[in-house]
Amino acid sequence: MADVATLVEQARQGRPRAVARLITLVENAAPELREVMAALAPYSGRAYTVGLTGSPGVGKSTSTSALVTAYRRLGKRVGVLAVDPSSPFSGGALLGDRVRMQEHATDPEVFIRSMATRGHLGGLSWAAPQALRVLDGAGCDVILVETVGVGQSEVEIAAQADTSVVLLAPGMGDGIQAAKAGILEIGDVFVVNKADRDGADATARELNHMLGLGESRQPGDWRPPIVKTVAARGEGVDELVEALEKHHAWLSETGELAARRRRRAAQEVEAITLAALRARIGDLRGDRHLDALAGQVAEGTLDPYTAADRLVAELTG
Numbered sequence: 001m002a003d004v005a006t007l008v009e010q011a012r013q014g015r016p017r018a019v020a021r022l023i024t025l026v027e028n029a030a031p032e033l034r035e036v037m038a039a040l041a042p043y044s045g046r047a048y049t050v051g052l053t054g055s056p057g058v059g060k061s062t063s064t065s066a067l068v069t070a071y072r073r074l075g076k077r078v079g080v081l082a083v084d085p086s087s088p089f090s091g092g093a094l095l096g097d098r099v100r101m102q103e104h105a106t107d108p109e110v111f112i113r114s115m116a117t118r119g120h121l122g123g124l125s126w127a128a129p130q131a132l133r134v135l136d137g138a139g140c141d142v143i144l145v146e147t148v149g150v151g152q153s154e155v156e157i158a159a160q161a162d163t164s165v166v167l168l169a170p171g172m173g174d175g176i177q178a179a180k181a182g183i184l185e186i187g188d189v190f191v192v193n194k195a196d197r198d199g200a201d202a203t204a205r206e207l208n209h210m211l212g213l214g215e216s217r218q219p220g221d222w223r224p225p226i227v228k229t230v231a232a233r234g235e236g237v238d239e240l241v242e243a244l245e246k247h248h249a250w251l252s253e254t255g256e257l258a259a260r261r262r263r264r265a266a267q268e269v270e271a272i273t274l275a276a277l278r279a280r281i282g283d284l285r286g287d288r289h290l291d292a293l294a295g296q297v298a299e300g301t302l303d304p305y306t307a308a309d310r311l312v313a314e315l316t317g
Helices: 004-012 016-027 033-043 060-073 097-104 128-137 174-178 200-213 237-254 256-284 288-299 304-316
Strands: 048-054 078-084 110-116 142-146 163-168 189-192 226-228
Touching: 004 016, 004 033, 004 128, 016 033, 016 110, 016 128, 033 128, 048 060, 060 078, 060 097, 060 142, 060 163, 060 237, 078 128, 110 128, 128 142, 128 256, 163 237, 189 200, 189 237, 200 226, 226 237, 237 256, 256 304, 288 304
Parallel strands: 048 142, 048 163, 078 110, 078 142, 163 189, 189 226
Antiparallel strands: none
């Protein structure tokens, strides 16, 4: 059994091994998970969370690494949660984004963790919200969340980040992707990476046009900026950080930051509640009452909605 109080105290001091052990407890849904979350609660809500998403190959890992460098120059403690596809054999992270961020491996003020999706759709792992709480509680000033990269359906990051960054690159069909609902609508900041390639200006113009078509903003609303970068060389990264800081300031000034975090907390509580209810339903599968209801539905003497209402009444009664 892990000594949760000691681990949390060590994580607060910035000890990487303690942070890693806490996130492992989260991923494994360990019995100590409730105690971990209770211990971290007083320290949460301080970090600025930035999510990076986009199609595979646009340079999410390179951009994340470049942002780590920029924020470290500003004296910030940085956490990185890099969500990768799962190995079909081990269930672990398949690509391991830490390989592409080795330059930060020896920096004690940077914590990088690869996390497998384990089959969870939407670009994030089911354990991501709790892992973010661990990094927040460990005193990270900025947390960068890099998603799997599955295309326009990858919109879950908008529910987990204060600011969502959508990356595109010229010559990858991203102009067409950007025109689709979902990925276009979640972006707070858009980045055209690999801007030294032919077609970068055209991609930025097309993106600007699409944003204009979809605009229904009121005075004072945030209009997502478009930043061109060559992340591999660090070009445009300072401008990207400036855009992020402006969005962070706008969120704070308008009250949207608090509203987003309340929505995030509500979704987290709802997910935990639904998981608990699913577990209780699983316990009832061998129960006579559920068998009796299922039999009546199969025979046509009871409809499934009424059966479900009766089951909910039993679970919540």
